[in-house]
Amino acid sequence: xxxxxxxxxxxxxxxxxxxxxxxxxxxxxxxxxxxxxxxxxxxxxxxxxxxxxxxxxxxxxxxxxxxxxxxxxxxxxxxxxxxxxxxxxxxxxxxxxxxxxxxxxxxxxxxxxxxxxxxxxxxxxxxxxxxxxxxxxxxxxxxxxxxxxxxxxxxxxxxxxxxxxxxxxxxxxxxxxxxxxxxxxxxxxxxxxxxxxxxxxxxxxxxxxxxxxxxxxxxxxxxxxxxxxxxxxx
Amino acid sequence: xxxxxxxxxxxxxxxxxxxxxxxxxxxxxxxxxxxxxxxxxxxxxxxxxxxxxxxxxxxxxxxxxxxxxxxxxxxxxxxxxxxxxxxxxxxxxxxxxxxxxxxxxxxxxxxxxxxxxxxxxxxxxxxxxxxxxxxxxxxxxxxxxxxxxxxxxxxxxxxxxxxxxxxxxxxxxxxxxxxxxxxxxxxxxxxxxxxxxxxxxxxxxxxxxxxxxxxxxxxxxxxxxxxxxxxxxxxxx
Ligand SMILES: Nc1ncnc2c1ncn2[C@@H]1O[C@H](COP(=O)(O)OP(=O)(O)O)[C@@H](O)[C@H]1O
Ligand SMILES: [Mg+2]
Numbered sequence: 001x002x003x004x005x006x007x008x009x010x011x012x013x014x015x016x017x018x019x020x021x022x023x024x025x026x027x028x029x030x031x032x033x034x035x036x037x038x039x040x041x042x043x044x045x046x047x048x049x050x051x052x053x054x055x056x057x058x059x060x061x062x063x064x065x066x067x068x069x070x071x072x073x074x075x076x077x078x079x080x081x082x083x084x085x086x087x088x089x090x091x092x093x094x095x096x097x098x099x100x101x102x103x104x105x106x107x108x109x110x111x112x113x114x115x116x117x118x119x120x121x122x123x124x125x126x127x128x129x130x131x132x133x134x135x136x137x138x139x140x141x142x143x144x145x146x147x148x149x150x151x152x153x154x155x156x157x158x159x160x161x162x163x164x165x166x167x168x169x170x171x172x173x174x175x176x177x178x179x180x181x182x183x184x185x186x187x188x189x190x191x192x193x194x195x196x197x198x199x200x201x202x203x204x205x206x207x208x209x210x211x212x213x214x215x216x217x218x219x220x221x222x223x224x225x226x227x228x229x230x231x232x233x234x
Numbered sequence: 235x236x237x238x239x240x241x242x243x244x245x246x247x248x249x250x251x252x253x254x255x256x257x258x259x260x261x262x263x264x265x266x267x268x269x270x271x272x273x274x275x276x277x278x279x280x281x282x283x284x285x286x287x288x289x290x291x292x293x294x295x296x297x298x299x300x301x302x303x304x305x306x307x308x309x310x311x312x313x314x315x316x317x318x319x320x321x322x323x324x325x326x327x328x329x330x331x332x333x334x335x336x337x338x339x340x341x342x343x344x345x346x347x348x349x350x351x352x353x354x355x356x357x358x359x360x361x362x363x364x365x366x367x368x369x370x371x372x373x374x375x376x377x378x379x380x381x382x383x384x385x386x387x388x389x390x391x392x393x394x395x396x397x398x399x400x401x402x403x404x405x406x407x408x409x410x411x412x413x414x415x416x417x418x419x420x421x422x423x424x425x426x427x428x429x430x431x432x433x434x435x436x437x438x439x440x441x442x443x444x445x446x447x448x449x450x451x452x453x454x455x456x457x458x459x460x461x462x463x464x465x466x467x468x469x470x471x
Contacts (some may be wrong), residue, residue, distance in 0.1 A: 132289070151320055
């Protein structure tokens, strides 16, 4: 119990003084996750829109695969990415293993199915609503997708938030492909795992607070954005 | 400019799961005549309009526009009985057809403002379209249909759920559009509206064109007993 209190107070101290190591790890976490989120959204959103407006032969199959991939254990994703990027793997020459880029790749693979599935559901509903009008206006496939993506932007924000939440809290895959290397690939989640194992509860707790803080802040920021939108400011 | 009319329809039919929704239809429409499609509920008015517009599949027969189907489609707009509101502001809804055509934003907004004033929506330009009332939705749909100056507008029961005043306002917009050179094909079950707007009447019954004649002769001397009964407000089957 005393350990816990000591750890807690020390943790607050680390956060309040903007401890250099803590800041560095937090910044990297945010960087990797936001990078992965942006790339994942650029893949998942158009994919979701295409699945909503276009009846192609493999459509049902793609949707089923996306749904299945949502339940993919991150550790397995980490393993696969590791094998692909390792020196003897097909992408070994790129030398990406144990770099933040490898971590971004793993996170993208983990959150694309999640974002695409959630986005697809709302885009499909909107398409039902818009179908007659857009068909009557003779719009191109591309214009349909753009219209849906723009008008469903608030629901898409929620999809992106879900992706962010999943990515920032992810530890298994990141640990495998990043290697948790100090000052290179150590992020909040892997650092927490490490410090807990080492018995440095103060640092682990401080890292945990920051992780929660980041997740909450990003969520609030996005909700605030969507609220200003409801009031018609953008 | 290429002409849409005369329109020649021969034996046009649309099927849905083997059942005939409407047709076979034979119809000739000329330029500068407003065509009003009347008939009881379920007689196929909506199906006929979408068939002519080209959004319902033509199962057999032919629909020949003077300038060809592809070209004709670009000069048409359709106003649905329950207009679709894009989840955007009124202004962006009205400007949408221009946006699709790549009109510069400032110009599209200006045009949308002009059309909003014409249909009486200028006070609610920045409101979300989804909160509009039924009459306002119809007006928005009209402005959106007319903004790209189509040669022909289809209207499916444009005043079905509106009160007298909103109906009058919408008919005013329609007659203005007609004066500006937009041809109209509309369906209605309001005989007063048919009398006020029609040059040509198509009377549908059970998916078939039961009678197709100039408005004057249709309303003064309908050729068939069913048409006479319908005009008298009797139930026809
Ligand atoms: N998508 C559809 N599938 C099956 N039947 C339909 C469909 N749309 C319309 N119908 C049927 O076709 C007939 C004509 O409908 P409609 O054109 O909507 O009539 P109206 O507009 O004159 O009320 C009706 O009997 C209706 O039930
Ligand atoms: Mg109808």
